[in-house]
Amino acid sequence: METIETKIENGIGWIILNRPDKLNAINLKMLEELEEVTKNFEENNDVKVIIFTGNGKAFSAGADISQFKELNSISAWNFAKKGRKVMDYIESISKPTIAMINGYALGGGLELALACDFRIAAEEASLGLPEINLGIYPGFGGTQRLVRAIGKAKAMELMMTGDRISAKEAERIGLVNKVTPLSSLKEETIKFAGKLMEKSPIALAILKSVILYGNDSPLLDGLNMESLGWGVVFSTEDEKEGVNAFLEKRKAVFKGK
Ligand SMILES: CCCCC/C=C/C(=O)SCCNC(=O)CCNC(=O)[C@H](O)C(C)(C)COP(=O)(O)OP(=O)(O)OC[C@H]1O[C@@H](n2cnc3c(N)ncnc32)[C@H](O)[C@@H]1OP(=O)(O)O
Secondary structure: OOOEEEEEEEOOEEEEEEOOOHOOOOEEEEEEEHHHHOOOHHHHOOOOOEEEOOOOEEOOOOOOOHHHHHHHHHHHHHHHHHHHHHHHHHOOOOOEEEEEEEOOEHHHHHHHHHHHOEEEEOOEEEEEOOOHOOOOOOOOOOHHHHHHHHHHHHHHHHHHHHHEHHHHHHHOOOOEEEOOOOOHHHHHHHHHHHHHHHOOOOHHHHHHHHHHHHHHHHHHHHHHHHHHHHHHHOHHHHHHHHHHHHHHHOOOOOOOO
């Protein structure tokens, strides 16, 4: 691939944004490659957890501003729709996804991280949605996902001032799950992924879909989905294994069946 490196190691599918000289700015090619690789990883049984990160000093500094020069209203709308489609797909993947934020996560870069289930950031990272400084605003789903992630007041502040915040501040407001020194970021992220890999992948997938569905629905619909999914997990071998392991005082070994 031109803009992304990928590898599969010990159950983890790595998606590494690879335009370090441009701080991993997301151009159309990168969007297309992100779509392709996430679909491959979704279908690959060797991949249990997907981790997104960036090469160099940025996770991603956002959508590639140099491409904006050629955009008019219609092509900008199409670019935004394309980006949104990819972010929506990433959010909907049935496997757990983690954004390992190694540096700048700005604009579309932070929007990509917001489409992931978890965000683990280096202390040195800087996060923000500075689009307003360009006379535009977030267009890869950020206007909606950030409000749902951290609440309206803080989300409006970040989007309407364009201010960047530190990883520690991002953790304080609930935007990232965990902060660690850059030197231990990879180790801590792999440790976190390891915890997820010990669980039943089916229960995780159904749980994730129930949470996402409920996030966008009236309470009653979400609760109904929860009960329905709860019934479905009882048709799995993993549920039997989990309950038996508890009763037999041993650690459960889930097979994803
Ligand atoms: C229509 C679809 C809508 C999609 C919605 C999303 C919109 C966006 O994401 S808009 C972009 C939002 N991001 C930004 O505004 C950040 C822009 N970058 C910066 O402010 C700075 O680069 C920095 C503070 C992140 C880092 O500064 P510094 O360490 O001084 O590094 P440089 O500025 O010298 O950058 C190195 C190199 O990378 C290029 N670059 C950085 N960000 C982008 C970008 N978003 N798009 C394109 N190129 C970017 C920068 O131009 C430098 O390139 P060279 O000049 O060729 O060395």
